Structures are given as C-alpha cells and as structure tokens.
Amino acid sequence: MLNRPDAVDWLAHKKDPSAHHRADFQTTGGSGKTKTVQADVDQPDLLGTALVRLIHAHSDWAPNGLQLLTVKIDTGESSTYSVTFQIRTDPTDASPVTVATVATAASLEAETSVLTNDIVAVGSYVYATLPATDVNKLGLEVNFDII
Numbered sequence: 501m502l503n504r505p506d507a508v509d510w511l512a513h514k515k516d517p518s519a520h521h522r523a524d525f526q527t528t529g530g531s532g533k534t535k536t537v538q539a540d541v542d543q544p545d546l547l548g549t550a551l552v553r554l555i556h557a558h559s560d561w562a563p564n565g566l567q568l569l570t571v572k573i574d575t576g577e578s579s580t581y582s583v584t585f586q587i588r589t590d591p592t593d594a595s596p597v598t599v600a601t602v603a604t605a606a607s608l609e610a611e612t613s614v615l616t617n618d619i620v621a622v623g624s625y626v627y628a629t630l631p632a633t634d635v636n637k638l639g640l641e642v643n644f645d646i647i
Contacts (some may be wrong), residue, residue, distance in 0.1 A: 509556040511599050516557065534569060534643055541630070541638040550634045554642055555626040564647040568605070572611035573602050574639035580605055583640065584629040596627065608638075 519622050544550070557566050571585045582603035586596035597617045604610045620626055628640050 503504060511517075511593055531599075531617070534645055536624045537626075537644075539628075539640045541640070543636060544630050544638045545632055545634040547630060550630045552628045552630060552640065553578055553625055555620070555644070557624050557626075558624055559622050561647045562567065562620075562622060565593065565622050565624070566626075566644045567624070568599055568615055568618040568620065568642060568644045570613045570643045571600050571602055571615070572610055572641040573645075574609040574641070575604055575635045576608060576637045577635060577637045578608060579633075579635050581633050581635050581638070583632060583638070585642070586627045586629060587617060588625045588627055589621075589623070590630055591625060593625075599626070611641075620644075 537553060539554060541547075541552060542647050555566070568585075571581045574583065580603070582601055584601045587597040587598045587599055598613050598616050599617055602610045602612050626642060630638065
C-alpha cells in the first residue's frame with residue numbers, strides 16, 4: 501500500500517465511521533501549503549436552516565490565524581442551492597461576518613475565490629449556513645492557508 505497521508509484509514513473508519521480521519525484535514529503539498537477541509541451533509545433539507553461548523557482556528561495549529569482562499573459546494577444533483585460561509589468569533593456569535601455566498605444555478609457544484617473578510621483570527625470559527633432547500637446531499641469545501 502502506498503504511504504499517502506491524505507488517504508482515509510479504512511480500518512479505523514470501519515471501527516468508528518464518525519471519527520475524524522486524515523482525509524478530513526489534508527495538505528495538498530508540503531508544510532505551509534494550502535489546506536483543505538471537506539464535509540458531507542446527508543439530507544441537509546431535513547435540518548431546516550442550519551449551521552455547520554467547518555473550522556476552529558485554534559492557536560495550537562494556526563497561531564496567526566487563517567486566510568481563506570476558496571469555498572465550494574457540491575450537491576451531487578442538478579439544483580439551485582446556496583450556502584453562506586461565515587466567520588464567527590464564537591459558536592453563538594450573533595453578528596457573524598459573511599465571507600461569501602456560493603450558489604449553484606441548475607448545476608452540480610459552485611465555487612468562488614472572490615471572498616470578502618477572508619482572514620480568520622485565532623480562536624474564530626468558519627461556519628456554513630445551510631438553507632432548507634430540498635437536496636439529497638451536500639458537499640462543503642474550504643481551502644485555506646495558515647498565516
């Protein structure tokens with residue numbers, strides 16, 4: 501088997517499917533390169549309007565914060581669906597800062613690198629706000645650099 505640090509450890513996954521595995525937080529190059537966080541949401545419309553926490557910029561691994569590069573959604577089916585990505589100072593932040601709203605338009609996926617307020621301070625969070633629109637699955641992706 502190839503030594504691929506970005507691959508899912510299938511034995512560990514079978515033992516605990518909800519565990520955090522290496523593929524959930526992967527490096528697309530060496531140290532200091534772009535990082536990716538991905539999340540899958542099954543039947544997001546059943547959640548109603550919901551928040552999904554994607555990143556907590558913890559001082560242990562992001563001592564100067566993060567710079568968001570791109571955000572992407574993938575519905576796996578032709579749809580019109582939008583997700584708003586936000587920066588929150590804490591999980592109950594009543595005044596989050598919008599980074600971008602990404603929307604499909606009768607398509608499977610949409611991505612943007614046109615971000616506003618793209619710096620995530622140490623201790624802050626990146627959330628995705630989901631609508632109650634009917635889709636069967638949703639993929640979320642955030643690409644970022646550690647500053």
